Amino acid sequence: MKQEQESADARIYRSIFEGVLSRKLTPGTKLPEPELCALFGASRAVVRRALEKLAYDGIVVLRPNKGAMIAQPTREETRMIFEARRAVERSLVELAAQRASRTDIAALREQLAKEHEAMHRFDQPSWARLASAFHLRIAALAGNAILEQYLTELISRCSLIVGAYEPEGNAPCEHDEHTAILDCLEARDAEGANAHMSAHLRELEARIETSRMPGAKGLAQLLGIEPVQRTLVD
Template sequence: MKPREASADARIYRSIFEGVLSRKLTPGTKLPEPELCALFGVGRAVVRRALEKLAYDGIVVLRPNKGAVIAQPTREETRAIFEARLGVERALVELAAQRATPADIATLREQLHEEHEAMHRFDQPSWARLASTFHLRIAALAGNAILEHYLTELVSRCSLIVGAYESAGHAPCEHDEHTAILDCLEARDAEGAMAHMSAHLRALETRIETSRMPGAKGLAHLLGIDPA
């Protein structure tokens, strides 16, 4: 792959991913290849690579002979994703509490500062990206590449769910939760870090508006018929 093509591939990926986070691209939105080619000035091969990467990360669904659409997570998928993420992140934050250096903590403090600034200038795409990066940086500090790989995939899929279905106005709460986790890491308080991470992820899951997800309302409900 040529460097220019790789750059275009990343630009398409980032644009679609941030469109999801900013709620401009909602679940079910079609992503026609000809239109993407025209918008980004690239050939179909480049567009397809970007869409395949998005599909691998659970952001897009590739439908045979119908093209790509933004994924539509169900309640069941959401529960399973958060359940898996809770187990993985508890293990990672426990390891990070044991292995993080003072320099690592200082870097994470700077990350939280950037997060805070993005939150106060109402830059939702930047804030969402930084919030996800905070979790991934903790994962890197744990020193377990296998768990880190699992979390990277889970964070991508959670980002779609949160961007599309989280009720608005919770960024300050989430920022405070990140701060509490980091304080525990600095104190090498593994139990406290795990407890705060668990509470953070459970609170995030409760803010997901599952009533708007596919399959959350059956046909009987939509038609106003009492199934009993």
């Protein structure tokens, strides 16, 4: 039973997170608990656990007596998030350049190949996941769990901003930027890798458009899910 609960939590989390990345759920979209319960055939307890995890990751805002909604980052919050991310990734890249093995670099090359394939399938959620995973894999190679955790939290918040506010059609240039970073890591060129990483994040921030408004469709339409008719998962 516990495993079923965890699976339900993960399914709700993934659907909402991917709904943000694919621009189906825009900032400000309300997430009514009764509707989520009906959509996923889950109890309120399961739905609340998923929403609490999304809120912890900065994707959702929980408002007392008003329910949950997709977060609406401001321009100032966006500036601070990217500023913090550049600072954290600078340290991680320097450490990864020192510690990454040939096997680690080969694994990152495979990661980029999958990213490239998802990009050409026009699979935005998969590509966005793989693009974030590239940064997190570099963080893991740095060998500093505290910095890695900081980056994980920042990337979750960046994913919301990018998914909601970045214009479409930028995947190819971002993929090329990842390749340049990896080339420098392979050469143990920490300075070059940092220069490419900083430019990559600054260009990403510069592309953010904060003019998009929350959608007006119902939650079922936005997520593309038909309500399930089955016994609730406790």
